[in-house]
Amino acid sequence: MTTETFEFQVEARQLLQLMIHSVYSNKDVFLRELVSNASDALDKLRLAALRGDVPDADVSDPRIELEVDKDARTLTVRDNGIGMSYDEVTRLIGTIANSGTAKFLEELREAKDGAGADGLIGQFGVGFYSGFMVADEVTLVTRHAGETEGTRWTSKGEGTYTLERVGEAPQGTAVTLHLKPADAENQLHDYTSAWKIKEIVKRYSDFITWPVRLLPEPGGDGDGGDGAETREAETLNSMKALWARPRDEVSDDEYHELYKHIGHDWRDPLETIRLQAEGTFEYQALLFVPSHAPHDLFTQGYQRGVQLYVKRVFIMDDCEELLPPYLRFVKGVVDAQDLSLNVSREILQQDRHIRMIQRRLTKKVLSTVKGLRTSAPDRYATFWREFGAVLKEGLVTDSENRDAILAACSFPSTHDAGEPTSLQGYVERMKDGQDDIYYMTGESRQAIENSPHMEAFRAKGVEVLLLTDAVDEVWVDAVGEYEGKTLRSVAKGEIDLLGAEEEKSDAEKEKQGEEYAGLLGWMTEHLGDDVKEVRLSSRLTVSPACVVSDAGELTPALENMYRAMGQ
Ligand code: ADP
Numbered sequence: 001m002t003t004e005t006f007e008f009q010v011e012a013r014q015l016l017q018l019m020i021h022s023v024y025s026n027k028d029v030f031l032r033e034l035v036s037n038a039s040d041a042l043d044k045l046r047l048a049a050l051r052g053d054v055p056d057a058d059v060s061d062p063r064i065e066l067e068v069d070k071d072a073r074t075l076t077v078r079d080n081g082i083g084m085s086y087d088e089v090t091r092l093i094g095t096i097a098n099s100g101t102a103k104f105l106e107e108l109r110e111a112k113d114g115a116g117a118d119g120l121i122g123q124f125g126v127g128f129y130s131g132f133m134v135a136d137e138v139t140l141v142t143r144h145a146g147e148t149e150g151t152r153w154t155s156k157g158e159g160t161y162t163l164e165r166v167g168e169a170p171q172g173t174a175v176t177l178h179l180k181p182a183d184a185e186n187q188l189h190d191y192t193s194a195w196k197i198k199e200i201v202k203r204y205s206d207f208i209t210w211p212v213r214l215l216p217e218p219g220g221d222g223d224g225g226d227g228a229e230t231r232e233a234e235t236l237n238s239m240k241a242l243w244a245r246p247r248d249e250v251s252d253d254e255y256h257e258l259y260k261h262i263g264h265d266w267r268d269p270l271e272t273i274r275l276q277a278e279g280t281f282e283y284q285a286l287l288f289v290p291s292h293a294p295h296d297l298f299t300q301g302y303q304r305g306v307q308l309y310v311k312r313v314f315i316m317d318d319c320e321e322l323l324p325p326y327l328r329f330v331k332g333v334v335d336a337q338d339l340s341l342n343v344s345r346e347i348l349q350q351d352r353h354i355r356m357i358q359r360r361l362t363k364k365v366l367s368t369v370k371g372l373r374t375s376a377p378d379r380y381a382t383f384w385r386e387f388g389a390v391l392k393e394g395l396v397t398d399s400e401n402r403d404a405i406l407a408a409c410s411f412p413s414t415h416d417a418g419e420p421t422s423l424q425g426y427v428e429r430m431k432d433g434q435d436d437i438y439y440m441t442g443e444s445r446q447a448i449e450n451s452p453h454m455e456a457f458r459a460k461g462v463e464v465l466l467l468t469d470a471v472d473e474v475w476v477d478a479v480g481e482y483e484g485k486t487l488r489s490v491a492k493g494e495i496d497l498l499g500a501e502e503e504k505s506d507a508e509k510e511k512q513g514e515e516y517a518g519l520l521g522w523m524t525e526h527l528g529d530d531v532k533e534v535r536l537s538s539r540l541t542v543s544p545a546c547v548v549s550d551a552g553e554l555t556p557a558l559e560n561m562y563r564a565m566g567q
């Protein structure tokens with residue numbers, strides 16, 4: 001058989017140069033890329049077999065094998081999938097057709113002098129060529145399913161590659177990396193170490209639906225000799241893409257196990273949310289509401305977001321773009337079918353599909369919480385205790401979903417000391433003639449209840465919401481009203497409680513005014529600049545006097561909050 005030498009296409013050569021000279025530290029992703037290609041090849045074989053396109057293909061025991069030769073310092077990634085014909089190898093491996101890769105190179109060219117190249121490589125993850133980050137020579141032997149002849153491709157990445165037809169080749173593709181000697185001493189980059197390989201596969205490819213097996217090393221290297229040859233290949237991935245499996249095939253325990261793994265929690269989640277989107281942009285989501293708020297939920301560096309997978313391949317942790325900040329406590333996985341594996345955070349931020357996913361997930365989480373309220377009041381109560389304060393941030397920041405958030409919210413009220421109420425519940429209990437929803441903010445329920453502002457409301461039996469979270473001051477202003485009823489602070493401005501003022505005749509009011517004119521004048525004089533005005537009020541029943549803000553002004557609690565924030 002003859003061996004022919006070919007030159008790489010210009011772009012491919014540029015890309016290779018980058019890989020070879022990369023000092024990018026996260027080289028581990030090369031294995032993700034090769035395993036992902038192998039998984040794709042198995043997917044393609046399955047599809048082709050289903051369609052009857054490859055009658056002679058071997059579809060038994062589809063698998064991905066990893067094999068290490070410590071002495072030769074090689075790592076082989078092998079699959080028994082669809083494989084490639086001779087022509088396909090030249091077309092697919094010698095050139096760059098992938099639009100994501102072309103874009104990657106364009107950006108690199110713009111970045112000039114290679115500055116920032118490391119970061120770009122990390123973001124893009126560039127398929128087959130990424131093998132050259134860790135290898136100084138790559139060999140690929142492949143045979144297309146159903147064909148008799150195979151193809152061998154080799155390259156040192158230096159501008160040329162060789163092609164050769166080979167008679168004997170197993171179906172599928174084997175990629176052998178001749179690992180760089182320079183990495184031999186660096187434990188972080190020791191890709192002949194079983195431990196290292198296991199770690200990478202677990203991290204990036206656990207949910208690949210085909211088994212990824214590590215073949216035993218011949219000669220019982222390192223652990224006592226005998227019996228090494230008879231050891232079996234070890235499957236490294238769990239293969240449980242739970243989000244892609246029908247609901248009735250997966251037990252709650254399995255979901256909970258996944259949650260514990262990705263949520264770094266030892267407790268079961270409070271709620272599991274599944275979502276399957278079909279149509280032009282397909283994705284699956286599996287989200288979890290934890291049963292406990294993490295201690296750092298309100299600190300700046302809180303790692304939020306869910307994991308992003310593309311076609312079962314792990315892409316990133318903490319993908320913030322998939323949920324709004326006020327749902328930052330939600331954990332889980334989103335697996336998109338039609339995103340590029342090379343997707344970067346920058347791309348995600350602008351991607352309209354991602355925005356669509358965010359919108360849909362947000363609505364789903366909110367409706368789930370609302371549903372819990374009636375279907376599982378205990379769990380709803382837990383949710384509210386743990387995450388209510390965070391959720392209320394959404395009332396300020398997400399006007400599009402304001403109604404849905406309000407429907408999921410609860411507020412302590414004077415109606416029932418033990419049970420917070422929905423706004424709906426409050427409205428249903430409103431008195432005849434009551435037009436507004438009354439609330440008072442303060443540091444604690446007790447502090448609010450002892451406030452003189454509450455006296456008249458208590459006397460008349462008018463319900464007041466008792467708001468004690470810092471964010472309460474802000475959302476009540478942002479929201480303003482509910483079902484046409486104004487949210488009104490009992491501590492602000494003049495309040496005409498159930499028309500109390502109107503009950504008095506004008507003559508009565510005038511008489512009262514005259515009677516107290518002396519006292520009011522005296523008080524105004526003595527309090528001086530500390531107050532704007534001293535006036536008669538119907539809001540008190542027991543206390544002789546109280547301090548009130550103007551309707552548009554900050555309440556004392558809000559003043560405190562802004563002061564605490566240093567403003
Ligand atoms: P991508 O996977 O994004 O297309 P790659 O550089 O990873 O880009 O691979 C280029 C192409 O080479 C693939 O699209 C596929 O057609 C082919 N290929 C790579 N690895 C394999 C494999 N193990 N089996 C069959 N085809 C493969």
Ligand code: MG
Pocket residue numbers: 033036037127128
């Ligand atoms: Mg690939």
